[in-house]
Amino acid sequence: PVSSSLFGSRFLAGELGGSITHQCFYSPTPANKHGRKYWCKVAANGLCYTIVSSGSPAWGEHRGRVALGDAPQNGSFAVTMTGLRSSDAGTYRCGIGSTNGGLYVSLNLTVRAEATVARPTQLIRGERHGSVTVLCPSGDTHGDQKRFWCKVGRSSCALIASSNGYVDRRYQGRILITPQESSGAFRVLINDLKKEDSGLYLCGTQGPRGRDSEQEVVLQMATASALPRRPKFLSGTVGGSLSFQCPHDPEGTYEKKYVCRWRGGSCPVLLDDEGFVLGPYEGRMRMSGGAERGTYAVVLRRLREEDAGWYWCGARSGHTELTASLKLLIHKG
Known part of the structure; x- marks a missing residue:
């Protein structure tokens, strides 16, 4: 089952002959830090066949094209795929564990003749009872677009706050979306952080034609916090x-x-x-x-x-x- 302590993009797009790098972020517990990291592709029979894992290089048609690098001190590992082929498209899992069915997050890779490169996922670290600032870049400088912050779930992104005044009841009093700067960028401020705030988020602007210039953000909560609990x-x-x-x-x-x-x-x-x-x-x-x-x-x-x-x-x-x-x-x- 998907665990709340592992996060990563749900969709990736790459160009034929090009490369992609996918980052998986995990809670830096001792078990996760020292566990086997893997990258597997889901086959038609539903099984996920290992392409590369920590300590063993890629094999078969992926030999020399796929590499996995772990950074336990950062609570993340990265998978790079080069020389992309149309056959590389499909559903993948990045995960941790001795088998490919334990702790994982699924994602879909599309390979096109031309693909726009997505912004790298932003990693923000927080502590319980503390606060974070997220900088959301925007390609749009028109102030009439709605700014939003949502949490990515299995099938959709649940809206948490937007610049039209909407705030989810669980975030009342503890989230703020700042006005846009001249560059079009804005910030999301969150305080009184909770363990369950860990996760994958999207921020960006939304106009009449839909969402624009989205930024993926992973909020990683520290396993222990030195911050005191303050009266609410x-x-x-x-x-x-x-x-x-x-x-x-x-x-x-x-x-x-x-x-x-x-x-x-x-x-x-x-x-x-x-x-x-x-x-x-x-x-x-x-x-x-x-x-x-x-x-x-x-x-x-x-x-x-x-x-x-x-x-x-x-x-x-x-x-x-x-x-x-x-x-x-x-x-x-």
Whole structure:
């Protein structure tokens, strides 16, 4: 059966006489790191015949054309096929195990006279309770196209968030798709990461003619995390005040630290460390050094009922942002 700890593209396209490289990403557990890696082709009888595996070179018509390289420290292995023939088209599996029926992911290879080369899959590593930034390139600079982020399943890509405000209920308060930059690129920010966030994703833009310039992304969650679990909810009373700690990397250098209000997939900035405070928060919200190393503190005074909701802390460094989310619950006095 397909396991959630092995990920890779589901479709590959190559040119006659050309080459393809396919990457398989796996959870870097000791068993996976030291296990046999294999690449097999599914035959008409349903059996998957080994083409190449770690420790044994390709044989038959694939001899000298197919190679497998394992990088256990990265949790990935790559299969390269050269001198592509039309007979190479078909269904393949990349997997781990002593047999070809254990841990694997299936993919379909098409071989054409001409094929466009897909972007290489982007590997992002995350830790439980932490955050990640995904950079999604785009060939389209027209702002009227919908930006999306979806998770690849067995037969479709389940939409998680899009720039029209849709956010899947499991991601409420913890995902943000940023506006497009002048290049057409945009970023997907996710925080409060969970073990089940591991997987293969697609991001890109979607216009009237369908999806455009898709990017495959593998999110690989660390098997162990040194990050502390932070409170998700904080309660306050109307007229009272509350404070919360925002995490950042004490070794990092940041251009900006900020607090924003998350609503329906957008997050307008309320406060930053350059002195900006949004009108309704003037005199009520401020930022200061944190009580512990690697944090900064945010204080919100004279609480109002409408202050209830999701807030994000952010620290920006280049294209990368370290973010954390928190939901405020406001009670009447």
